[in-house]
Amino acid sequence: MPEQDTPKTQQSASGAKISRLGDLLPFMRPYSGLLFAAAVALVLTAGLSLTLPIAVRRVIDNFSNSETGLLDTYFAAALGIAGLLAIGTALRYMLVTKLGERVVADIRKEVFARVIDMSPSFYENLRTGEVLSRITTDTTLVLTVIGSSVSIALRNALIFIGGLFFMLLTSAKLTSLVLLIVPLVLVPILTLGRKVRRLSKENQDWIAAGSAQASEALGAVQTIQAFTHEVETKNDFSKTTEDSFLSARERIRARALMTFIVIFLVFSGIIGVLWIGAHDVSAGKLSAGTLVQFVIYSVMVGGSVAALSEVWGELQRAAGATDRLAELLKAEDSISDPSTATPPPNLGRGRLTFENVIFNYPSRPKYSALDDVSFDVKPGQTVAIVGPSGAGKTTIIQLLLRFYDPQGGSILLDGFDLRDMRREDFRKAISLVPQDPVIFANSVLENIRFGRQDASDAEVISAANLAAAHQFISELPEGYETYVGERGVMLSGGQKQRIAIARAILRDAPVLLLDEATSALDSESERAVQKAVDALAQDRTTIVIAHRLATVKKADCILVMDHGKVVAQGTHESLMKEGELYARLARLQFVSDAEEAAA
Ligand SMILES: Nc1ncnc2c1ncn2[C@@H]1O[C@H](COP(=O)(O)OP(=O)(O)O)[C@@H](O)[C@H]1O
Numbered sequence: 001m002p003e004q005d006t007p008k009t010q011q012s013a014s015g016a017k018i019s020r021l022g023d024l025l026p027f028m029r030p031y032s033g034l035l036f037a038a039a040v041a042l043v044l045t046a047g048l049s050l051t052l053p054i055a056v057r058r059v060i061d062n063f064s065n066s067e068t069g070l071l072d073t074y075f076a077a078a079l080g081i082a083g084l085l086a087i088g089t090a091l092r093y094m095l096v097t098k099l100g101e102r103v104v105a106d107i108r109k110e111v112f113a114r115v116i117d118m119s120p121s122f123y124e125n126l127r128t129g130e131v132l133s134r135i136t137t138d139t140t141l142v143l144t145v146i147g148s149s150v151s152i153a154l155r156n157a158l159i160f161i162g163g164l165f166f167m168l169l170t171s172a173k174l175t176s177l178v179l180l181i182v183p184l185v186l187v188p189i190l191t192l193g194r195k196v197r198r199l200s201k202e203n204q205d206w207i208a209a210g211s212a213q214a215s216e217a218l219g220a221v222q223t224i225q226a227f228t229h230e231v232e233t234k235n236d237f238s239k240t241t242e243d244s245f246l247s248a249r250e251r252i253r254a255r256a257l258m259t260f261i262v263i264f265l266v267f268s269g270i271i272g273v274l275w276i277g278a279h280d281v282s283a284g285k286l287s288a289g290t291l292v293q294f295v296i297y298s299v300m301v302g303g304s305v306a307a308l309s310e311v312w313g314e315l316q317r318a319a320g321a322t323d324r325l326a327e328l329l330k331a332e333d334s335i336s337d338p339s340t341a342t343p344p345p346n347l348g349r350g351r352l353t354f355e356n357v358i359f360n361y362p363s364r365p366k367y368s369a370l371d372d373v374s375f376d377v378k379p380g381q382t383v384a385i386v387g388p389s390g391a392g393k394t395t396i397i398q399l400l401l402r403f404y405d406p407q408g409g410s411i412l413l414d415g416f417d418l419r420d421m422r423r424e425d426f427r428k429a430i431s432l433v434p435q436d437p438v439i440f441a442n443s444v445l446e447n448i449r450f451g452r453q454d455a456s457d458a459e460v461i462s463a464a465n466l467a468a469a470h471q472f473i474s475e476l477p478e479g480y481e482t483y484v485g486e487r488g489v490m491l492s493g494g495q496k497q498r499i500a501i502a503r504a505i506l507r508d509a510p511v512l513l514l515d516e517a518t519s520a521l522d523s524e525s526e527r528a529v530q531k532a533v534d535a536l537a538q539d540r541t542t543i544v545i546a547h548r549l550a551t552v553k554k555a556d557c558i559l560v561m562d563h564g565k566v567v568a569q570g571t572h573e574s575l576m577k578e579g580e581l582y583a584r585l586a587r588l589q590f591v592s593d594a595e596e597a598a599a
């Protein structure tokens with residue numbers, strides 16, 4: 001298990017500014033109609049609730065000189081307002097929530113589309129679980145903001161301003177007394193608010209760290225159990241989760257304190273002012289109805305301040321979430337396609353050239369993974385790459401797919417530099433059987449069809465036949481329709497390898513890359529697959545990272561690699577004569593058919 005991750009907050013303690021929510025605007029633009037309708041409903045309901053206290057005052061002040069007709073009219077009007085208020089509020093809820101769900105769905109899709117395009121070096125610094133947490137938890141936070149917090153904040157801001165205005169109209173004297181409290185209220189909002197903001201970012205980071213840990217552990221559940229590492233793994237996860245809880249608790253405390261101070265200050269201020277107002281009423285300076293109207297307005301204004309301070313924290317949490325999402329959305333890939341996309345050249349022949357390629361992995365800048373590597377593979381040729389583990393064989397294949405760019409030299413396909421083509425275009429000309437075959441949680445049929453989406457069932461089956469996979473697939477409980485489980489847990493290593501080979505056969509591309517593709521096979525199926533691979537390699541350019549003498553011998557050219565360098569190249573015969581490393585590898589590492597037969 002990796003070391004306990006410290007959340008990123010430590011590095012960026014400043015947290016996100018509320019203005020980061022502005023990054024959400026581009027996502028709302030397509031729904032400006034919905035936004036506008038929601039705003040209208042919002043202003044309407046806020047306006048209506050502000051008229052209610054006036055109706056109340058009229059009613060109260062008209063009690064004594066009772067004109068029953070007028071009284072009835074007022075009550076009817078109040079009922080009408082209540083009805084409009086109900087409609088407006090329901091409408092606002094519906095529009096705003098729908099907007100939130102819509103926008104968040106768009107953000108999720110866009111973030112996913114963005115990260116799925118990223119080249120591998122992006123994931124060397126960011127764990128996939130972390131990305132998942134951003135796509136799920138952080139977008140959920142954004143949802144609460146668009147779906148409720150923002151509209152709560154806006155409505156309360158409107159009520160605050162409007163209520164204050166009507167308070168002034170009702171009684172300028174009492175209002176100016178109330179306003180004296182405002183600076184007092186702002187202090188805790190500003191100071192505690194900053195703390196809440198920092199803590200919520202920290203909390204969110206802990207959640208992300210936890211989900212990264214969990215996804216890694218779940219992906220390696222068998223290894224964890226085999227090494228009886230369950231207790232440690234559980235402890236690691238519970239520590240992260242507890243840390244997350246602790247920072248959440250601190251956040252909650254700070255916010256509770258803030259809420260307490262704000263509400264207490266607001267309402268005790270109002271009570272004080274009312275006390276003065278009540279004296280004015282008994283002295284006959286103010287009508288009872290006016291005082292009641294003032295009371296209702298000040299409760300509305302006080303309530304709106306409290307609601308704002310509460311929602312403020314939500315907005316800040318969401319600003320942090322937006323920040324993390326924006327980080328993914330704005331992430332620059334270290335590799336990009338040329339802006340002037342050259343029309344896809346005719347990549348039919350499959351000539352591969354490495355010209356003085358120098359490369360180190362971004363995460364290991366000092367270590368030369370490839371050191372001045374040059375070779376040329378003519379169309380249709382088969383080149384075997386041999387060398388001890390760690391020599392840089394797989395690296396060559398990664399560069400051929402342009403997962404990374406070399407620091408020096410160039411890599412050409414049919415004479416075109418890979419960097420001058422769109423990756424999508426030249427990757428279509430390449431078919432890969434990776435060192436660790438990847439199987440998706442789907443049926444066998446679909447797993448093979450992954451090689452070429454438009455292949456018919458019959459084509460899939462014939463590819464499986466060529467890959468010596470048809471036999472075992474037919475024996476699976478539901479044949480080609482058998483679901484193979486996540487990462488193909490229901491298949492053996494050799495079976496997975498044969499499915500990967502069938503997939504490559506189906507792809508039928510001019511360039512074939514095989515990374516120790518038959519290493520997990522028993523000798524019988526290996527021979528069967530080898531025949532298929534030989535047939536496949538016949539009329540296309542093939543680079544095979546090989547460990548079997550039979551494969552190596554048949555190659556048109558053999559590259560011997562060691563420590564990132566091509567130390568020798570030639571045919572089996574020439575290398576046996578002069579290549580020291582090759583002779584040793586041939587003796588010790590290559591599995592020859594003769595040895596196998598003896599075993
Ligand atoms: N993503 C990576 N980041 C940093 N170093 C890597 C990465 N992948 C491979 N390496 C290093 O590059 C060297 C060559 O690796 P590789 O090409 O996979 O060797 P092999 O010849 O066994 O296929 C090794 O020393 C390995 O540790």
Ligand SMILES: [Mg+2]
Nearest residue numbers: 393394395435
């Ligand atoms: Mg390798």
